[in-house]
Amino acid sequence: EAGVTQFPSHSVIEKGQTVTLRCDPISGHDNLYWYRRVMGKEIKFLLHFVKESKQDESGMPNNRFLAERTGGTYSTLKVQPAELEDSGVYFCASSQDRQGEAKNIQYFGAGTRLSVL
Amino acid sequence: GESVGLHLPTLSVQEGDNSIINCAYSNSASDYFIWYKQESGKGPQFIIDIRSNMDKRQGQRVTVLLNKTVKHLSLQIAATQPGDSAVYFCAEPSTIKAAGNKLTFGGGTRVLVKP
Numbered sequence: 756e757a758g759v760t761q762f763p764s765h766s767v768i769e770k771g772q773t774v775t776l777r778c779d780p781i782s783g784h785d786n787l788y789w790y791r792r793v794m795g796k797e798i799k800f801l802l803h804f805v806k807e808s809k810q811d812e813s814g815m816p817n818n819r820f821l822a823e824r825t826g827g828t829y830s831t832l833k834v835q836p837a838e839l840e841d842s843g844v845y846f847c848a849s850s851q852d853r854q855g856e857a858k859n860i861q862y863f864g865a866g867t868r869l870s871v872l
Numbered sequence: 873g874e875s876v877g878l879h880l881p882t883l884s885v886q887e888g889d890n891s892i893i894n895c896a897y898s899n900s901a902s903d904y905f906i907w908y909k910q911e912s913g914k915g916p917q918f919i920i921d922i923r924s925n926m927d928k929r930q931g932q933r934v935t936v937l938l939n940k941t942v943k944h945l946s947l948q949i950a951a952t953q954p955g956d957s958a959v960y961f962c963a964e965p966s967t968i969k970a971a972g973n974k975l976t977f978g979g980g981t982r983v984l985v986k987p
Contacts, residue, residue: 759915788974798916798961798977811974846915850973859973860906863915 757781759849759864767870773835776867780829780849787830788850788861789822790814793843801845804830837871844868880959882982891949893981895962898943902964906975907936907947911958919947919960949983957985 760779768774780787789801801820802812806827815822819838824830834841848861885891897905903924908916922929922936922945929936935948949956959980965973 761915786973790975790977797979798975800974800976803974814974848915848975860918860921861973861975862918863908865913865915 759847759862761845761847761864761867763867764865765868765870767872768837769872770839771836773833774837774869776832776834776845776847776869778830778832778847778849778864780847781851781862784849784851784862785827786810786850786852786859786861787824788848789830789832790846790848791843792846793840796843798846801832834869837869839871842869842871880980880982882984884984884986885952886986887954888951891947891952891956891983893947893949893960893983895945895947895978896943897945897962897964897978899964899967900943901967902943903967904965905936905938905945906963906965907934908961908963908977909956909958910961910980916961916963952983952985954985954987957983959983 762777766774785806787804790798792798800814802822803810804824807824821833844866846863846866848863850859850861852859906921907919909919910916920931920934920936922938927938933950938945959982961980962978963975
């Protein structure tokens with residue numbers, strides 16, 4: 756079974772441009788999360804989808820970031836316009852709620868390294 | 873591989889020795905903890921988890937210890953191998969049910985295994 760896949764693995768863009776990151780979760784996983792690690796900081800939560808609905812977007816830094824998960828399968832994260840401080844690694848994770856378990860293990864993709872010049 | 877210049881504490885260990893990686897947390901209500909391993913060019917991979925009703929859990933070559941009194945947990949790797957070289961993160965899901973298990977990560981520790 757394929758794991759979480761992210762595309763592209765690396766993106767280099769200029770300040771002011773738009774970039775769209777894609778995440779394909781593990782098939783059948785309802786939960787999809789976006790995280791990022793920017794320069795010198797730890798991995799931080801951005802948002803969480805349950806199927807196609809945004810459950811929690813409290814970590815989204817500002818309105819330049821837009822995440823979608825139409826159809827409840829893959830998700831995209833668009834940054835428009837990109838700023839220098841958006842540079843970092845963006846991770847996607849997915850999980851499936853397990854019956855009787857309050858917590859569920861999140862499986863991560865390899866990440867997209869975004870460089871804004 | 874993936875690198876964003878994060879200045880991580882580094883543990884340098886001789887191959888075959890045991891490694892101990894530490895993590896502190898602040899929320900007394902935290903009830904579940906996870907250790908992730910991130911190798912170069914890959915995303916974090918689940919290693920082992922522990923619930924707060926336990927103080928020790930063992931996996932294959934790894935043991936996690938939880939000390940709730942001082943809000944500290946550690947990951948012990950037995951007979952460290954070159955393949956254990958990676959960054960290790962502790963993480964905890966939100967204790968708020970409505971927050972949907974979003975993870976809060978520690979800063980990470982880089983383990984370098986010397987042959």
